[in-house]
Each structure stands twice: as C-alpha cells, then as structure tokens.
Amino acid sequence: MITDMFGSFAPMMPMVIMIIGALVMPALYFITKSRRLLPAASLVVIAASAIMTFLMLEAGYTGTYGSLFTFDAFSGLMLLLFQTVVFLAVLISGSSIETTRMHVGAYYSLLLGATTGMMFVATASDLIAIFVGVEVVSISSYALVAMKRNDPRAAEAAVKYVIIGGLSTALTVYGISLLYGVTGSTNLMDIGAALATAQFSWAFVIAMITMIAGYGFKIAAVPFHMWAPDVYEGAATPVSLFLATGSKKMGLVVFFKIFLILFVVAQTAFATAEIQYVFAIIAAITMTVGNVVAITQTNIKRMLAYSSIAQAGYIMIVLAVMNEYALTGGLFHMFTHVFMKGGAFIVVAALINVGLGERISDYKGLAKRAPLIAFAMMLFLFSLAGIPPLAGFTSKFVLFSAAIYDPATGVMSQWVWLAFIAILNSAISLYYYTKVVKTMYIDKPKDDAEKIQIPKTFMAAMVLCLVFVIVLGVYPQLILDLCANAAAAFF
Amino acid sequence: MEVQIPLLTILLVLPFIGAIATLFMGGERAKSAKYVAGAFAGITALLSLLLFFANDLSFYDECYGWIDTAGLKMSFALGVDGLSMLMVFLTSVTVFLVILFSAAEKDRPNYFHTLILAMEVGLLGVYMAQDYFLFYIMWELTLVPMYFMISWYGGPRRHYAAIKFFIYTHVASLVMLIGIFALAFNAAAITGGGYLADFSFAAVAAASPLFGTTFQILVFGLLFFGFAVKMPIVPFHTWLPDAHVEAPTGGSVILAAVMLKMGSYGIIRVCLEVLPEGAVWWQPIVILIALLSIVYGAFACIAQTDLKKMVAFSSISHMGMVLLGIGCLSDAGVTFAIFQMFAHGLITTVLFMVCGLTGHNAGTREIPLLGGLAAKMPIYSAFMMFGFMASLGLPGLVGFWGEFGVIFSFYEYTVSIDMIWLIIFCLLSLLLTSGYYIWAMQRTLFGKETDKIDVAHVHDVSLSEGLALGVVCALIALFGLWPDLALGVIQTFSQGFISGVMI
Numbered sequence: 003m004i005t006d007m008f009g010s011f012a013p014m015m016p017m018v019i020m021i022i023g024a025l026v027m028p029a030l031y032f033i034t035k036s037r038r039l040l041p042a043a044s045l046v047v048i049a050a051s052a053i054m055t056f057l058m059l060e061a062g063y064t065g066t067y068g069s070l071f072t073f074d075a076f077s078g079l080m081l082l083l084f085q086t087v088v089f090l091a092v093l094i095s096g097s098s099i100e101t102t103r104m105h106v107g108a109y110y111s112l113l114l115g116a117t118t119g120m121m122f123v124a125t126a127s128d129l130i131a132i133f134v135g136v137e138v139v140s141i142s143s144y145a146l147v148a149m150k151r152n153d154p155r156a157a158e159a160a161v162k163y164v165i166i167g168g169l170s171t172a173l174t175v176y177g178i179s180l181l182y183g184v185t186g187s188t189n190l191m192d193i194g195a196a197l198a199t200a201q202f203s204w205a206f207v208i209a210m211i212t213m214i215a216g217y218g219f220k221i222a223a224v225p226f227h228m229w230a231p232d233v234y235e236g237a238a239t240p241v242s243l244f245l246a247t248g249s250k251k252m253g254l255v256v257f258f259k260i261f262l263i264l265f266v267v268a269q270t271a272f273a274t275a276e277i278q279y280v281f282a283i284i285a286a287i288t289m290t291v292g293n294v295v296a297i298t299q300t301n302i303k304r305m306l307a308y309s310s311i312a313q314a315g316y317i318m319i320v321l322a323v324m325n326e327y328a329l330t331g332g333l334f335h336m337f338t339h340v341f342m343k344g345g346a347f348i349v350v351a352a353l354i355n356v357g358l359g360e361r362i363s364d365y366k367g368l369a370k371r372a373p374l375i376a377f378a379m380m381l382f383l384f385s386l387a388g389i390p391p392l393a394g395f396t397s398k399f400v401l402f403s404a405a406i407y408d409p410a411t412g413v414m415s416q417w418v419w420l421a422f423i424a425i426l427n428s429a430i431s432l433y434y435y436t437k438v439v440k441t442m443y444i445d446k447p448k449d450d451a452e453k454i455q456i457p458k459t460f461m462a463a464m465v466l467c468l469v470f471v472i473v474l475g476v477y478p479q480l481i482l483d484l485c486a487n488a489a490a491a492f493f
Numbered sequence: 494m495e496v497q498i499p500l501l502t503i504l505l506v507l508p509f510i511g512a513i514a515t516l517f518m519g520g521e522r523a524k525s526a527k528y529v530a531g532a533f534a535g536i537t538a539l540l541s542l543l544l545f546f547a548n549d550l551s552f553y554d555e556c557y558g559w560i561d562t563a564g565l566k567m568s569f570a571l572g573v574d575g576l577s578m579l580m581v582f583l584t585s586v587t588v589f590l591v592i593l594f595s596a597a598e599k600d601r602p603n604y605f606h607t608l609i610l611a612m613e614v615g616l617l618g619v620y621m622a623q624d625y626f627l628f629y630i631m632w633e634l635t636l637v638p639m640y641f642m643i644s645w646y647g648g649p650r651r652h653y654a655a656i657k658f659f660i661y662t663h664v665a666s667l668v669m670l671i672g673i674f675a676l677a678f679n680a681a682a683i684t685g686g687g688y689l690a691d692f693s694f695a696a697v698a699a700a701s702p703l704f705g706t707t708f709q710i711l712v713f714g715l716l717f718f719g720f721a722v723k724m725p726i727v728p729f730h731t732w733l734p735d736a737h738v739e740a741p742t743g744g745s746v747i748l749a750a751v752m753l754k755m756g757s758y759g760i761i762r763v764c765l766e767v768l769p770e771g772a773v774w775w776q777p778i779v780i781l782i783a784l785l786s787i788v789y790g791a792f793a794c795i796a797q798t799d800l801k802k803m804v805a806f807s808s809i810s811h812m813g814m815v816l817l818g819i820g821c822l823s824d825a826g827v828t829f830a831i832f833q834m835f836a837h838g839l840i841t842t843v844l845f846m847v848c849g850l851t852g853h854n855a856g857t858r859e860i861p862l863l864g865g866l867a868a869k870m871p872i873y874s875a876f877m878m879f880g881f882m883a884s885l886g887l888p889g890l891v892g893f894w895g896e897f898g899v900i901f902s903f904y905e906y907t908v909s910i911d912m913i914w915l916i917i918f919c920l921l922s923l924l925l926t927s928g929y930y931i932w933a934m935q936r937t938l939f940g941k942e943t944d945k946i947d948v949a950h951v952h953d954v955s956l957s958e959g960l961a962l963g964v965v966c967a968l969i970a971l972f973g974l975w976p977d978l979a980l981g982v983i984q985t986f987s988q989g990f991i992s993g994v995m996i
Contacts, residue, residue, distance in 0.1 A: 327689055330563045389637065389663075390630040399626075399670075400563065403690065406671060407678035414675065414708075425671060429664040436640075436656055444644050444652060479562045486563035 013065045013073035016055045016081050017121045023047030024114035031107030041096030044110045048092065048117075052085040059484070064491075069189055070131040071122070075491035079484050080124035080255055083337060087248035088117040090344050090463050091240045097457040099355050100238035104149045112149075113244065116142035120252040123259075129178045129188040132256055136174070136220065139252055140167045143245060147237040159236025166219055166229040174216030180209035190263045197264065210277065213260065214284075220253030221314045223284050224291040231299075234307035235360075239351035242303060246310045246347065247340045254317055254336065258329065258492070266324050266493065274324075282322035286423045289315030293430045301360050302350055305434060306343065309386060312431060313339055316398065316424055319405050323417055329489040330482070331401035337481050338385070338393035338474055345382040345467030349375055352460035362438055367447025372454040376442045378468045383435040385471045388428045393474035398428065400482070500540065500553050501571040501621050504581070505614055507537045508588070512610035518603040527596055530606035534589040534613065541585040545982070550574055556623070556693075564689030566681075566696075570623035575986025576831060579979060580620040580758055583838040584751045586968070588613045591743045594846055594961035598646075598743075605646060605743070611638040612747055619755050625673045626692040633666055635752060639744065646741035654739035661732040662722060669719025669759075672712045676767065679704060701767040701994075706774075713771025716764050717779075723756030724812045727786040737805035742849025745801070749808050749841040754834045757815045761827060765819065769994040772822060779820040780906075784918045786813030791925035795932075800858040801848040803933060804841070807884065810922060811837045817919075818899035821906045822995075828980065828987040829898025835979055836895040836972070842965045843880035847873065850958065851937070855951050860933055865942035870953045874938045876962045881930040883969050886923065890973035894980075896923070 008015055023044065031040055059078035066072045091113060095101045101109060119138030126132045144167060148160035182188055184206050185196035200206070215226060222230040234242040261281070265274045292312030299305035313335075320332035350360070352375065358364050369376040385394035402424050408415035474481060511533030515526045544553065554572040561567075573581060588609060598605050615638070618631030636659060644655035674690070680700035681691040691697070704712075722729040737745050765772050772779075790810025797803035815837070818830025850873055852858045855866060867874040883890040886897070900919045907915045942948060954962065972979050 327564060384637070390633045395630075395633075400565065402670075403674045403678065406674045407682075407690070418671075421671060421674075425667040426664070429660060429667055432660055432663055433656070436659060440644065440652060440656070443641070477560075479560050482560070482565075483562045489563075 010065070010067065012058070012063070013067045013071055013125060016051045016058075016085075017118050017125070019047060019051040019054060020114055020118045020121060023051075024111045024118060027111040027114065028107035037106050038096065040106050040110045041092050044092045044114060045089065047114065048085055048089050052082060052089070055081045055085065066127070070128045071125040072127045073125055075484075076488040077125040079333065079488040080251075081121050083251060083340060084117050084120040084124065084248055087244060087251070087340055087344065088113055090340075090348065090467070091244040091248075093463045093466075094243070094348055094351050094460055095240040097355070097459045098238065098240055098351055100150060100351070101240060103151055104238075109146070109149060112142045112146050116146065116244070117248070120248060120255075123252050124255055126259065127190055129181070129190065129193075129260075132259060133174065133178060136217075136252070136256065137171065139249055140171065140220075143167075143241075143249060146241045146244070147233055150236070150238045150241075153236070155232075155236040156238075157236075159233045162229050163233045170216045170219035170226075172216075173212045173219075177209045177211075177213035177216060180205050180212070184209065190259065194264050206273075210273075214280065217253055217256050217260075218284070220256065221250050221318075222253075222311050223314060223318065224288040224311065227288070227291070227311050230311060231304045231307040234310075235301060235303045239303070239347055239354055242307075243344055243347035243351070246307065247344045250310060250314055251336050251340075254314065254332075257318075257321055258332075261321055262324060262329070262492065278322050278324060281318055282417060282420050285315050285318035285322055286420060287315075288312070288318060289424060289427045293427045293434075296431070297434045299434070300362055302362050302365070302438070303347075303360050305362065305438075306346055306350070309431065309434075310343060312427060313343070313386070315427075316401060319401060319417070319420060319424060322420055323404050323415065325404070325408075326489045326493045328401070328404035329492060330485045331397065331404045333485040333488055334478070334482055335394075335397035335401045337485070338397040338471070341467045341470040341474070342382045342385040342392075342394050345378065345464060345471060346386070348460060348463045348467060349379045349382065352456040352464065353454070355460065356454050356456060358454070362441055365438065365441045366445040367451060368442040368454075370447055371451050372456070375454065375456065375464070378464050379442065380439050381468060381471055383438055385475070387432040387435045389432075391472075391475045393471045393478070396475050396478045396482075398424075400478075497552075499555050500544065501555055501573065504537055504540055504544075504585070504621070505571070505617055507533050507540075508610040508613040508617070512607045512614065515603045515606040515610065523601065523603040526603035526606045527592060527598070530610055531589070531592045533610065534585070534592050537613070537617075538585040538589040541582050544573065545578060545582050550578060550985070554623070559624075560626070564681075564687075565692070566688045566690070567626035567692045568624050569627060570693055570695075571621045572623040573621055575983050576758070576761060577620040578982050579831065579835045580751075580754055581617060583754070583835055584613060584616045584620065587746060587750045587838065587842055588616075590842065590961040590964060591746050593957050593964075594746075594849075595741075595743045596957040597955060600646065604641075608638040608642045608645075609743060609747065612642075612752075616747075616751050616755070620758060623694045624692050625677055625694070625697065629666070629670060629673060632669075632755065633663075635755070636662060636666075639740075639748065639752070642744040643736060643740045646744065647739040649739075650735070651739040654735040658732050658736040665719045665722035665729070669716055672715030672719065675708070675712045675715070676763075679708065697767055701769075704768065704770075706770045709768045709771035710774045711771075713764055713768045713775055716768070717760065717775065720756040720759040720764065721782075721816075723759070724753055724816065725756070725809060726782050726813065726816060727789045727809065728782075730786070730790075730809050733809060734802050734805045737808075737845075738799060738802050742845060742853075745845040745849070746842050749805070749845055750838040753808065753812055754838060757812065757819065757830065757834055760816070760819055761831070765822075765827070765991075766994055773995075776820060776822055779816060780915075783813050783816035783820050784915070786810065787817065787922045788918055788925075791922045791929070794929040795925065798860050800851055800860055800863075800933065800937065801845070803860075803929065804844045804848055807844070807926070807929075808837070808841055810926065811841075811884070814896060814899050817903055821899075821902040822991055823902055823905065824987055824989065824991050825898065825905070826902035827990055828983050829895060829902055831983045831987065832976070832979060833895030833899055836891040836969075839965055839969050839972070840880060840883045840892055843876060843962060843969070844884060846958070846962055846965075847877045847880055850954060854953070856946050860936050862945040863937040863943055864940045864945075865938070866951070867938040868942060869948060869951045872953050872959060876954070876959075876966065877938065878934060879966050879969070881934055883973070885927045885930045889970075891969045891976070893973065894976045 122135030150156035218226040296308035385392035405417040405421035556570040615634035622628040677690040680697040681688040683700040793806040
C-alpha cells in the first residue's frame, strides 16, 4: 500500500507533491528559459498529486496528521476537485495569449501554490489550518489577478480584490478569536463539544456573523459579492476559470467544515435552527440576485461571474438543509459545476485567443465559424441551466430534491420554499443562457468573418469538459458514488 | 428459452441513429438527408404498427438498472399499454408523414431532419417511459429541438416565439419536477426498500394508495400545472399561438399533433393513476377550466384573420375537450378523452399541413386576402374541406367519435351532479366550431377569385405533400368508420381504470 511508505505523513502527501511542484517551477524556468516546458511540468505534478489522492481514496485510506489535517473520503474527493480545476487552468494557460506577457515561473508557481492552499482547507480539521489555507489561496490569487499587466482593468480588479480580501481576512480572524474565547479551542470537534453545553452569549453571535460575512466574501454570497464580476472580468481568463471554479469551491468547503461540523456533526444543540434560516435566506437572495443581474450583462465573463454567484447560491441549499443527502447533492453539483463553468470559461479563453472579443455580441454566427466550439458552448450553457440529460441537470436534480423531502422525519421538508425559489431561478437563468445560444446559432456573422481555429490544448481541455458534462448527465453514478461516500464520511 | 427482442428500445434508438446520421450530412450530401431520415422514421413507424396489432403489450416491457447510488434509484424502464400505444403509433406515423411532407425543404435540410428525429426520440421516450426520471429527461429533451426548429426555420417573429415557448414550458416542467420529487421520495418512504427515492412508475403506483389526502391534493396541483401548460389550457395557453404562427409547417404539425398530447397523457398517467383523491378534489376546477378552454378557444378562432392562428386556437378548444373527458373521472370519459387525443392528432396534422400549403403556395395565410382558391388549387381545397369537416366533428370521421364520446360522458356527469345545464357550453362550442370552419372555408376557397394576391403564382400540392395528406385523410376515415380499431386498444387500459384507482 502506497501510504505505508510515508507513515503518519501520508495524509499530507498530495499537498507535499504540489508544494514541491510550486517551488520547483521558478527554478525550472531559470534553468531552461523554456516557456513551453513549465505548463507540461505543472501538469505532471498535478497528475502525480491526483493519482496519489485517487489511490488513497480507492484504498479507503483515512488518517490524520497532528490534530490539524485529516484525510478521509470527503477531503479526498475535494482534493480531486481542486486538482481537476488546476489541471484545466494549466492546460489552457500554456497557449493562452493572455498569460504570455506574464512571468511564467511565478505564474505556475502561484497556481500550484494556490491549489495547495485549497487542499489544506479541504483536509483541515482545525480553524487555524483553515485560516492558513485560505490565506495562502487569497494571497496567491491577488498576485495572479494582478499579473495581467498592461491592462488597467486587471489592476483595478486586483486592487479591489486585495481590499475586499483584507477585509474578509480581518473579519474571519476576529470571528475565530471570539470563538476561541467562548470555547477555548480552535479544533472544530472540540468547539462543537464545548458549544453543546454553552449558554447563549453575544460573543458567539458576533463570531458567527463575522465568520459568515468573512467567508461569504470568498464564495461571493450576496451581499458580499460585488468584487466577483470585476475580478473575473479583469483577470486573465485561465485565472478567472481558476477563481470561479476553484477558489469559490474552497469557500464552500470552509462553510461545510465550520457550520456542518459545528452544528450537525458535533450536535451543538442551540442555534441550529436559526443558523439554518440565515443560510436559507442568504442562499435564496444569492441565487436570485446572481441570476437577475446576469440577464442584463453584455460581457460574457461578467455574465458567467454572476451565474457563478447564482450557482454558489444553489449549493448553499446544503447549509440550510444540513443533512447527508443534501451534502451529497452539493458535492456533486460542485463537481459538475467545474466541468460546465470551466468549459464555458475555456471556450471564452479560446475565443479571446483568436481575437474575438468578450462581448456576447462578438459571438454572432459562431456556429458557422466554429461549429464544434459553438456546440460545446451550447451544451455547457444548457447544462448550467439544468437541461437534461446533461450533468448540470442531474446534479441540480439531486441538490434541489434534498430541499423537498426530509428523510429524517419522512415528510415534506420545511425547505420546500427554497426549492421553489431555486427552481424558478433555474428558469430565469435559462433566459440569459439561451440568449447566448441564440447569438451563436441564429444571428448572422459579420461579412468578413472567417472560420476559427483554436490551439490544440484548448481543444483538448474543451473536449475533456464536454465529455464529462455529457457522461455525468447520463451516467452520474461515476461521481455520485464518491459524493455519497464523502458525505457519509463527513457526518 | 425464447430470446426477447427489445422492441421498445429499438423504437427509441432508430430515430436517434437517424438524427446523428443526418446531423453529419453537411454540404452536398444534405440533399439526401431526407431519404435517410425517411428510412429511419419509416422503419420506426412500421415497427410501431407491428406493436399496434400485438396481442399482449406488456410482453414488450423492458427494465434495466441505471442509477443506484446515494439512496436514489432510477431505471431505464420502458413499457406500453393501451394508453401509450396509440400515442406511440400517432408519433411515429406523424413524424414519418412530416418528413414526407417536407421533402421540398431547401434550407439546411439535414439539420431540419435531425431536429425532427431528435424530437421523435423525446416524444416516444415520454410515451414509453416507466420511470419518472426517464420520463422527465425525455419530456425536456423535446424542448431543445423544438426551440431550434422555431428559431431556425420559423417566421418573422421566430426569436421571440422560440424563447417564449422554451422558457414558458420549461418553467412548467420545473414545477412538475417538484411534484415528481415529492412522489418519488414519498413512495420510497412508504414502500421501504432502503432507498431515499424510487423513481420507477411501479414503486410510486404501489405506494399511491397510502398517499395522504393533503399530499395528493398538493402534488396534483403541481403536476397538473406542469401538464396543463403543455396541453395547453386557458389561462396557460399564451405561448401556443405565437409558437404555432412562427413555427415551420413540420414543426407545427409535430407540436400540435404529438407534443400537446404529452400534457394530457401526463394527466391521465400520473395525476389520475397515482393521485385519485387529488383528482376528486380538483375535479370541479378541472371541469371549469376545460369548459373555459373549449369556449374561449372557439370564440378566439372566430376573431383570427391568420388561418394558422385560427387552427392553433382550435387546438386549444379541442384539447379542452380532452381535459373535459378526463375531468369526468369515469371510464367512458377517460376512454373517449384518449380517443379524442388520437383523433385530434390526426386531424391537426391535416389542418397544419394545409395551413402551411396556404402560406407557401398562395403566398399568404391572411384569410381576408384569400378567396376563390378552389378553382386554382382543387386538390388542396379538397384536403382542406376534409380536414375542416373532420375537425368540426362530422359523423363518419374520426373527430366525431372523440367529441361525441366526451360530451356523452360529460352529460352523464352533469346528470350525476344535477347541473345538466352545463352541457350548453359544449353545444355552444360545437356550434361555434362549425361556424368558424365553414366561414373560413367560404372566405378562402369559394367566392370570387381574389385580386389581393398575385394569383398567377398560386399552385396546387406537390406529389409528396399530396401523398402525406392522403395517408392522414385515409387514417381519419378508417378510424372514423371503424373506431373500434382504436377503442379496442384503449379499452385494454381504460376498462375499469377509474374504478380501479378510486377504490
């Protein structure tokens, strides 16, 4: 068994591989001065880390490192998710013109470093570990956004991102320290145990509020969302992909860890109902605002940013319902979201590469100029809207159904209204996704428009996403099984 | 041991292969796409004809495991019974005839046929599914091809109509989906088996006697809304006239003849079969909106100047008739509602084909601009008269039996609740229907030859169009003179149906 080789250090191995990769990249660039080698080397590192994770997951390995990190079915699955995200991002970075002006050594180092941070968060079982992981991701992301030089939009986005990120960090540290004051521990299970017998205190309420707000910025939950569209629009598209599909998932994992463990797993008796309502309301507002504002967007990256906000709102249903089945659906939707949103960003990046703009109207007649790309984009968008038999439908199917029926009591759940709002939101979202499809398929291209050829790596990444969007729709068991195991391990 | 041929899967797979094949027939080969599509649709139609005369339909039931994880159980289960058999037959025949009729389609004919065959997959899937998950997937699968059908091949306001159709019916499907969740989760909780949700028809049907009354009423409401929008029923009908007016002829035929039936099929299959107590509670409301649809549709027809829009509104009126039959909650009512679905499918095929020909061969569908077409287009006029007569319920044609049966069942119902005067609305609609059809016919076919359009270019039907129309008209006459052919199949399903579910 592969884990035996590393003894008690085994839970950390996927992260260690990634860190080594992050450190080696700049050196590799200084030695070889080759721009083409670095993405390939990064892919190898990511693949090694992913294979390691997969083997551990397959073997049913569980283990802890100190009291800070735990590897189990849940964290293993999340590691795979983050590895998939960074794999896609690196795959398209190699030939993207948006990243060519950057310092490539630093760029890949930061991407791998940020991924390591996400992986820390996924395995963390202590608030300190979560905090450190989140900060690693945040600081790397600020740099990644700012790296797109000579573009004032990127500079503006980075400044916004840093200021908002700093605010969010301050809030979370404040919340963590208050929680430590109330319970005397930073370990999640210990906090839960201490809270089970605790009395009501304002310190606890403030801790909860600051933590929801602080991490709410990370997942761009309304009303903490205003930075997201600017940042996604300003950053290089591979970075936008990384942030929208990776960084946001990390925020959700933080929410799962803190709130599901504190309130359900550790069976904190008091305040659970209140916190569920808070999340239900935030979820409802987030998905509605995201979808409604997305309708009026004319820039495709901004539209996708708002659609990401809405998708995070859907996944927050898990935090309202707070049971195992909902978590299964949430994890599954996080996975399908990587492929459909990732796929959409890949298409956008590929088209920017060949000189097409970011405005939706630039996509006129795309179906004639690039039939396969337009077809893929259509499937990604329909999948995001939840049209069967695509992946997005199946995952929404599981996720939304969790809000309708309560397996514990055997009757209709109290969250049926949330499911209604989510489902109406799906319908709203269909409108703006269909508008893009219409632009691509119905509108006529400009007279001088020629056929479009995109680099092979873009094509590979796009086809990869496309295959998963179709396969996970028709045969969801492929990942749904893993999600069910992960959710079972969590509770 | 006898090896069983998975006939139902083959019925689904054939048009699917056809759709993929035509999709890749770009460039020069696009011209021959119609032969490929016709071949696949033709074999499908022949197989369904074979199925139509099968002795024991349940012999063909199929069930394969599909998804079994996280407490969810979905299976790829197909089956036909007396209710779905007619719909499967109607779908496969209509699709084949549409392909025959559209042989002259010049604008990207390969994609046209891809869309038609893709729709056939979804439609057949809806009618054969024995699992709610599969049912819903197939239900939604019909939307996307129809969206493209309208927005690629449609009239001047096609973008508006296509998006309206897509979103309107998608919202309805989503509401229906909530109902399906409720059914599947509740069924699994009642029947046990260790699942969180069991989506098979069998599991839900087994649990349905134990569903509480309040649950049934709520879920009936959700599902009925989803189905009623599809039918469509006043006041959820506003997408239909737009979609029809803008859709190309082939799309309109499939939309009216087969796709609308998904709604009424769902009401019988799901709402009546598993939620009988909900049906009893909702019965007065169902009857009310059915009557509303019948009368409103008929009145709206009179006011239309566009021939196609008139036919679209007549669909609303006639689908109201179907709902009225269902609303009677009697064996006879359900039997004749199903027959009316079948009859309406055949008749609207003729009507929409004729409307398409009017627009194409005469240059406009505006009734005030037309006149005296009978002299220029004798064959066309004959088909139009035949279609109108069948639609207004002339005895001897298929429309008569549907309307007669439904009104007869409704009469029984009104007697039982002592409100016999309600029957007036049905008679009123019959009167109006005859009125608007004959008036429209007079204005377009007869009278003085019009001078408002360029009559020199007016030409009669082509061979393939005439052939398609001829086959449908023959079917209309056949089932009109020998209704038992269809009623026999229906009764294997509807005999004792209501008394069976009502307990």
